[in-house]
Amino acid sequence: xxxxxxxFGEDFKWGVSTAAYQIEGGYNLDGKGKSxxxxxxxxxxxxxxxxxGNIACxxxxxxxxxIALMSQLNIPNYRxxxxxxxxxxxxxxxxxxxxxxxxxxxxxxxLDLGIEPWITLYHWDLPYELExxxxxxxxxxxxxFSDYVQFCIKTFGNRVKHWIILNEPMVFTGAGYFLGVHAxxxxxxxxxxxxxxxxxxxQAEGGRIVRSMLPGSIVGTTxxxxxxxxxxxxxxxxxxxxxxxxxxxxxxVEPLAxxxxxxxxxxxxxxxxxxxxxxxxxxxxxxxxxxGVQNYTREVVAWSYLTPLIWAKIIAAKKRNxxxxxxxxxxxxxxxxxxxxxxxxxxxxxxxIVTENGAAFPDVVIDNKVNDEKRKKYLHEHIAQVLKAxxxxxNVKGYFVWSFTDNFEWAExxxxxxxxxxVDFQTQQRIVKSSGYWYGKFLQSAALENTVLKN
Numbered sequence: 001x002x003x004x005x006x007x008f009g010e011d012f013k014w015g016v017s018t019a020a021y022q023i024e025g026g027y028n029l030d031g032k033g034k035s036x037x038x039x040x041x042x043x044x045x046x047x048x049x050x051x052x053g054n055i056a057c058x059x060x061x062x063x064x065x066x067i068a069l070m071s072q073l074n075i076p077n078y079r080x081x082x083x084x085x086x087x088x089x090x091x092x093x094x095x096x097x098x099x100x101x102x103x104x105x106x107x108x109x110x111l112d113l114g115i116e117p118w119i120t121l122y123h124w125d126l127p128y129e130l131e132x133x134x135x136x137x138x139x140x141x142x143x144x145f146s147d148y149v150q151f152c153i154k155t156f157g158n159r160v161k162h163w164i165i166l167n168e169p170m171v172f173t174g175a176g177y178f179l180g181v182h183a184x185x186x187x188x189x190x191x192x193x194x195x196x197x198x199x200x201x202x203q204a205e206g207g208r209i210v211r212s213m214l215p216g217s218i219v220g221t222t223x224x225x226x227x228x229x230x231x232x233x234x235x236x237x238x239x240x241x242x243x244x245x246x247x248x249x250x251x252x253v254e255p256l257a258x259x260x261x262x263x264x265x266x267x268x269x270x271x272x273x274x275x276x277x278x279x280x281x282x283x284x285x286x287x288x289x290x291x292g293v294q295n296y297t298r299e300v301v302a303w304s305y306l307t308p309l310i311w312a313k314i315i316a317a318k319k320r321n322x323x324x325x326x327x328x329x330x331x332x333x334x335x336x337x338x339x340x341x342x343x344x345x346x347x348x349x350x351x352x353i354v355t356e357n358g359a360a361f362p363d364v365v366i367d368n369k370v371n372d373e374k375r376k377k378y379l380h381e382h383i384a385q386v387l388k389a390x391x392x393x394x395n396v397k398g399y400f401v402w403s404f405t406d407n408f409e410w411a412e413x414x415x416x417x418x419x420x421x422x423v424d425f426q427t428q429q430r431i432v433k434s435s436g437y438w439y440g441k442f443l444q445s446a447a448l449e450n451t452v453l454k455n
Contacts, residue, residue: 012398033129036125039183070113070115079400124167124172131184142201162220177195182411204284220353225295226295226339258348297330298330354398363433
C-alpha cells in the first residue's frame, strides 16, 4: 500500500510519545521526591536483572539534545509526562522550584523549535509519600490528584494546549494493585477494585479541571487496548473473550462515556459496590475532547476453569506460532483498525488519537547504524490500518509512535527497545535507527511503500 502524510489531512497530528520515569533519570536530584517506581525498581527481584530508572536515558540533562533531534526528524508533536514527585516531592504541599524549572525548559524549548507539547499528567509514577497513605486505594487521592492537576494547569497552561489526564489506568491499577508485577507491587482483587474506581473518578475530575481552568484547551485521556478474539467458535470461548474485552478494553472508557461499568458482561465488577459512593455515577462521566487509543497487539482468549471470576485465559502468541515482538506480543496490524472502530462507536467523544503504537524488536548496532527493518514494517503496516479506518469514517485525528528513544521499559528493564532512536545506556550515545529516518522522511510527505525504504 502506498500512501503519504497528505492522505490523512492537514489537521492530522503526528508525533512521538515518552514517559517521565522511563527516560528522565535524575531520580534524586534537585529536590525530587521518591515515586513508587523509584522504590519498586530499586527493590531486589522486582525488575529484569534488577535494573532501574535511576539514570535511564538521562533526559533530565540531555533534553535539549533529544528535542533538537526530534526537530531534525520533522516530528511536530511531542507527548511527554510530568513526574508528580518532581513537582511536589510529597505529592501535596510545597512545590519544588527546580522541578518546575525543568518542565518549563522542556516546554519552552519545544515551542522554540516549533514542536507542540502534549502533557500527560499521570504516567504511573505516583509520589511514594502518597502510596504510604494507600495510594490509589485511598479515596483521598481524588483530592490529591485534583490539587496536582490544578497546580500544573496554573503553572504550564499558558503555553500548553493539549492535556492528557491518565495513561492507561487499566495497566497501572491491574499490574500495580492486582498482579503486583508493577509498582507499588500490591496484590488482590480488593486493592484493584478500589484503585480502579478511584482512577476512573480521577480521569473525569481531571478533565473537568482542565476544561474549567483552560477553556480553549484540548483535553483527553488514554486507554490501553487489545483486539480480543475467541480461540474457538464455541460459546464458552466467545463468552470468555467478552469478559476479557470488558475488563481490558471497556472498564474505564464506558464509565467515562456515561454508561457505567460493564457489569452485565463482567460480573466481578459487582464487587465495586463498597467503593462507590452517592453521586459517583455522574462523577465518572465526562465528555473528553479526544480519547487516546494505545494499541500494540491482539489477544486470543479461551475459557478456563483455572481462573475464577473471569473464567478465561489468554492463549500466548508463541503457542499459536505467529510472529511476535520482544514483548512476546503478536504482530497483527489489523488490531489497531479494529480497536479504532470499537472506540469510534462511543458517541460521547469528539475524536480519537493513537497516542501510542510501536514495537520492540532485537536491535543490533553495526558500523554505528541500526537497521531495524521489522520496526519499519510494523509501523508502516499499522499506519496503513489507521488510514483504512479513517477512510471508512472513523474520526481518528492523530498518530504518535511509542517511543522516541529506547527507554526503561518498567518491569522488563532495558531489554525491550521500542525507540526510533537507539540509546547506549552505558555511554548515553544516541543513534537514529532506520525506522527513525523512515518516519522523518514520511513526515516530509515521502511516499511509503511495502518495499523496504533506505536511509
